[in-house]
Amino acid sequence: MSTMTATSGRAKRPQQPITLVGVDVYVITEDGIPKFDEYGPFKIEFISNRGTKVWPGYVSPDLMLVNWYRCRFTATRPVTDKDVDVFVGELGKKHVWSAVQKLWNYGDEAGYSKAY
Amino acid sequence: MxxxxxxxxxxxxxxxxxxxxxxxxxxxxxxxxxxxxxxxxxxxxxxxxxxxxxxxxxxxxxxxxxxxxxxxxxxxxxxxxxxxxxxxxxxxxxxVRPAKLIPVLKRPWDKIDILSFRENTEDSYAAIEHMVSNEVAQCLKVITWPGSVRIAEFAFKWAKANGRKKIQCVHKANIMKMTDGLFLEAFREVAKKYPEIESGDIIVDNCSMQLVRNPGQFDCLVLPNLYGDILSDLCAGLVGGLxxxxxxxxxxxxxxxxxxxxxxxxxxxxxxxxxxxxxxxxxxxxxxxxxxxxxxxxxxxxxxxxxxxxxxxxxxxxxxxxxxxxxxxxxxxxxx
Structure with missing residues (x-):
């Protein structure tokens, strides 16, 4: 009698070439919008709070900020998982973070959203 | 000038x-x-x-x-x-979205006068989405304590200033215990400051059904962003459309x-x-x-x-x- 594995019958989406292009780091701080040093091949692109971009550019003085920031770092050269490990280790020496999400491109499409 | x-x-x-x-x-x-x-x-x-x-x-x-x-x-x-x-x-x-019956538009109800207060900046509208594999997309639902408190405060103040009698918090905290749970907890905390206004809560799917069956029972609703987006349109449909x-x-x-x-x-x-x-x-x-x-x-x-x-x-x-x-x-x- 044949058996079906949990995944053998699932619908499959066509696979595309995946490229690591950056990381989102979720930083917790009570000290306002965080500031970052240069970390190897990763450069800060934007910081958002509750999905609203708070750096760079105009920020309404009325905007309510919570103590959790999404910090988007983009790679300035081709990078690997090892680069991410080193980056997160360095960043963690100065900042408290709750999660890190790798950013991948799928073919030519970004697999991540921008902030408002 | x-x-x-x-x-x-x-x-x-x-x-x-x-x-x-x-x-x-x-x-x-x-x-x-x-x-x-x-x-x-x-x-x-x-x-x-x-x-x-x-x-x-x-x-x-x-x-x-x-x-x-x-x-x-x-x-x-x-x-x-x-x-x-x-x-x-x-x-x-x-x-803020009022939905009130318009006499010329014939509707099957005698009374609808619902005020929706939708939280407008958080929830799954925080624009935090990732393709975490080629087969899996995720969207973060962000609910915060200060964001939830201030929409509840806003609703109770508006209700009090405009002579409204009852506010219900719409949620799905039985399933989303952290996110909707936090929203509901904040609502209940704020409600304590307004004993003159009747407060309660209702699960979003039940609320949808009750709105269609008997919309006259509702007064003010406080909702997280996504439920508010959907149910406020539903309320608009009840009274005659957008x-x-x-x-x-x-x-x-x-x-x-x-x-x-x-x-x-x-x-x-x-x-x-x-x-x-x-x-x-x-x-x-x-x-x-x-x-x-x-x-x-x-x-x-x-x-x-x-x-x-x-x-x-x-x-x-x-x-x-x-x-x-x-x-x-x-x-x-x-x-x-």
Missing amino acids: AKHVITMLPGEGTGPEICEAVRAVIDHSGVDITWEYEDIGLDCLKEHGTLLPEKTIKSIAKNKIAIKGPTTTPIGTGHKSANVTLRKMFDLYAN GFAPGANIGDNCAIFEAVHGSAPKYAGMKKVNPSAVLLSGVMMLKWLGEHKAAERIEKGVDKVLAEGKHLTYDAGGSASTDEYAQAIIRAMDTL
Whole structure:
């Protein structure tokens, strides 16, 4: 009698070439919008709070900020998982973070959203 | 110098013709307003390369009040919604949507008078989405304690100031125990400060069913962003559709009033679309500015035209143009 594995019958989406292009780091701080040093091949692109971009550019003085920031770092050269490990280790020496999400491109499409 | 300087955002599609009709009615109410016209929406893309030009942002930041016609958000492209951007940029955290029966539109209920207070800046609208594998997409649902407290506070204050009796928090905390659980906990904490207003909660799926079966039982609803988006449209549908559904997006120091319907580009230039939703948003705006007499005069004018039934737009069963409907309201205001 044949058996079906949990995944053998699932619908499959066509696979595309995946490229690591950056990381989102979720930083917790009570000290306002965080500031970052240069970390190897990763450069800060934007910081958002509750999905609203708070750096760079105009920020309404009325905007309510919570103590959790999404910090988007983009790679300035081709990078690997090892680069991410080193980056997160360095960043963690100065900042408290709750999660890190790798950013991948799928073919030519970004697999991540921008902030408002 | 005019008493009020208001940013006018006509939008695209039928937006400009609707906003001209609305402006004519509001100006006829006698309120001293200088209108600053600014661009927003798809038509801006060619000229400015963005749905929301910097000049428009500066005008709103200066005036702290705007009225907006409909705009369209491209689906599945890289352009962010101008509406959501404005709400986030100016932290317009309270989306207020009244749904009240309109006598001329025959509905199967005797009474509907529901006020929805939708949290406008958080939830799955935080724009935090990732393709975490080629097969799996995730969207973070962000609910915060301060964000939940302030929408509850806003709702209770509004309810108290306007003589409303009951507020219910709409949630799915039985399943989403952390996110909706936090929203509900904040609501209950705020409710303790308003013992004179009856408070309670209802699960969103049950609320949807109850709204359709017996909408007269509801008074005020406080909802997280996504449920609020959906159920406020449902409420609009109960009373006659989006053509009569006004809305306000309000923060601590800025407010933008807008209809919630789309820009209906296929009707653009035909001057047949009902301007009531933007006009009634304008009525909300006048009340927000403290111009209650002018607001009531317009409301009564609208009621009179709808009751007479001679100058109705196509969606209300008539054949009047946008301008004919607006002019009928102006004439009705003169008889009050």
